[in-house]
Amino acid sequence: MSHENFQECIDECLACLKACNYCFDSCLQEEDVKMMAECIRLDRECADICGYAADAMLRNSPFAIQICQLCAEICEACGTECKKHDHEHCQKCAEACFRCAEACRKMAA
Amino acid sequence: MSHENFQECIDECLACLKACNYCFDSCLQEEDVKMMAECIRLDRECADICGYAADAMLRNSPFAIQICQLCAEICEACGTECKKHDHEHCQKCAEACFRCAEACRKMAA
Amino acid sequence: MSHENFQECIDECLACLKACNYCFDSCLQEEDVKMMAECIRLDRECADICGYAADAMLRNSPFAIQICQLCAEICEACGTECKKHDHEHCQKCAEACFRCAEACRKMAA
Amino acid sequence: MSHENFQECIDECLACLKACNYCFDSCLQEEDVKMMAECIRLDRECADICGYAADAMLRNSPFAIQICQLCAEICEACGTECKKHDHEHCQKCAEACFRCAEACRKMAA
Numbered sequence: 523m524s525h526e527n528f529q530e531c532i533d534e535c536l537a538c539l540k541a542c543n544y545c546f547d548s549c550l551q552e553e554d555v556k557m558m559a560e561c562i563r564l565d566r567e568c569a570d571i572c573g574y575a576a577d578a579m580l581r582n583s584p585f586a587i588q589i590c591q592l593c594a595e596i597c598e599a600c601g602t603e604c605k606k607h608d609h610e611h612c613q614k615c616a617e618a619c620f621r622c623a624e625a626c627r628k629m630a631a
Numbered sequence: 632m633s634h635e636n637f638q639e640c641i642d643e644c645l646a647c648l649k650a651c652n653y654c655f656d657s658c659l660q661e662e663d664v665k666m667m668a669e670c671i672r673l674d675r676e677c678a679d680i681c682g683y684a685a686d687a688m689l690r691n692s693p694f695a696i697q698i699c700q701l702c703a704e705i706c707e708a709c710g711t712e713c714k715k716h717d718h719e720h721c722q723k724c725a726e727a728c729f730r731c732a733e734a735c736r737k738m739a740a
Numbered sequence: 741m742s743h744e745n746f747q748e749c750i751d752e753c754l755a756c757l758k759a760c761n762y763c764f765d766s767c768l769q770e771e772d773v774k775m776m777a778e779c780i781r782l783d784r785e786c787a788d789i790c791g792y793a794a795d796a797m798l799r800n801s802p803f804a805i806q807i808c809q810l811c812a813e814i815c816e817a818c819g820t821e822c823k824k825h826d827h828e829h830c831q832k833c834a835e836a837c838f839r840c841a842e843a844c845r846k847m848a849a
Numbered sequence: 850m851s852h853e854n855f856q857e858c859i860d861e862c863l864a865c866l867k868a869c870n871y872c873f874d875s876c877l878q879e880e881d882v883k884m885m886a887e888c889i890r891l892d893r894e895c896a897d898i899c900g901y902a903a904d905a906m907l908r909n910s911p912f913a914i915q916i917c918q919l920c921a922e923i924c925e926a927c928g929t930e931c932k933k934h935d936h937e938h939c940q941k942c943a944e945a946c947f948r949c950a951e952a953c954r955k956m957a958a
Contacts, residue, residue, distance in 0.1 A: 536863060543908035550672055556664040563659055566675060567801055573904055574792055581870035581896070583785055584817070588810055596803055645754060652799035676910055678799070683901055686791055690761035692894055693926070697919055705912055768890055773883040781877055784893060 541618035650727035759836035868945035
């Protein structure tokens with residue numbers, strides 16, 4: 523991997539962590555929380571792996587590539603769920619998830 | 632602190648982590664998810680600090696006492712919220728939270 | 741996966757987290773810390789993924805299997821490094837790592 | 850707290866997480882690792898709390914202030930240790946730690 527991909531991937535993971543946490547918080551304040559249940563669950567999953575992946579890259583982990591592969595998969599799932607909901611926080615979260623998934627795949631390539 | 636308090640506290644943190652994660656998952660599957668929103672939020676907060684506190688004690692962190700003080704406070708808040716709900720997972724979670732808060736206070740004393 | 745494998749895997753992850761944190765702490769107190777550098781690095785990596793994997797299983801994560809596959813790989817690497825050192829904390833850590841790797845592979849099978 | 854302090858604090862936590870992880874990795878590659886043992890231990894402690902604090906602020910945690918108070922204390926301790934060592938990674942880490950401690954105290958004020 524190039525150093526550029528590495529830095530881009532860290533930035534996308536942190537942006538995605540932020541978007542997922544914001545979406546988690548916002549979903550819990552929606553009128554119809556039940557409809558957002560899967561979104562809430564996946565936002566937490568995705569925030570956790572993004573934080574873990576960014577941390578791993580920042581400490582030069584020998585497993586950064588495998589961690590990013592897993593991160594791409596979870597981001598993809600979270601983005602796909604968020605994409606279904608019209609709320610702005612969900613749409614923005616989906617976008618951050620797909621960008622992060624893409625950056626993680628580039629890292630792992 | 633005595634070695635006994637230390638081991639007891641680790642065990643209570645892990646039991647509380649387990650109860651909070653189970654409660655989080657169960658709340659998201661309830662009929663009325665909206666009513667559980669604050670419970671879901673605090674379950675995640677509490678699971679995070681319990682995992683962090685157990686990890687800190689297990690690595691002999693020089694900050695274990697301060698981390699346990701914070702853990703006690705968050706467990707107390709999560710237990711207080713869970714206690715309000717009649718679901719078995721909430722009542723069991725409240726119990727685990729209060730036990731963990733007590734163990735953390737003993738550690739920090 | 742069976743419920744039994746699941747519970748066994750959580751227990752092994754927590755035992756491995758404990759052994760890795762103890763080994764990390766002990767390595768830093770050894771006379772020849774330089775010789776332990778790779779062990780220290782991998783103990784941290786392994787403790788992190790074990791905590792993450794246990795947490796994921798405890799919250800019934802839809803990605804538990806993939807996380808356990810990654811955990812098995814990191815445990816294997818940490819165990820292989822620890823195995824090289826005669827210190828009791830390293831030998832015990834290696835044992836915990838290999839047991840955890842085995843339990844994670846069973847989970848993921 | 851103002852929104853500005855909040856954003857500044859997140860940024861400083863992430864910068865400190867980065868500096869601590871880089872310092873951890875660099876210390877393990879130094880000629881005299883033994884001399885760096887306490888630095889290695891505190892780098893890990895500090896990276897952990899900084900990641901946890903940033904994550905908590907990003908998810909609008911009701912305990913963000915208490916977590917930042919703890920973060921300030923650990924950053925201060927890590928910065929004080931790093932400051933003793935002439936290596937560039939230690940000096941830069943000390944600087945990041947003190948800046949983060951300051952931002953966390955402002956948040957908690």
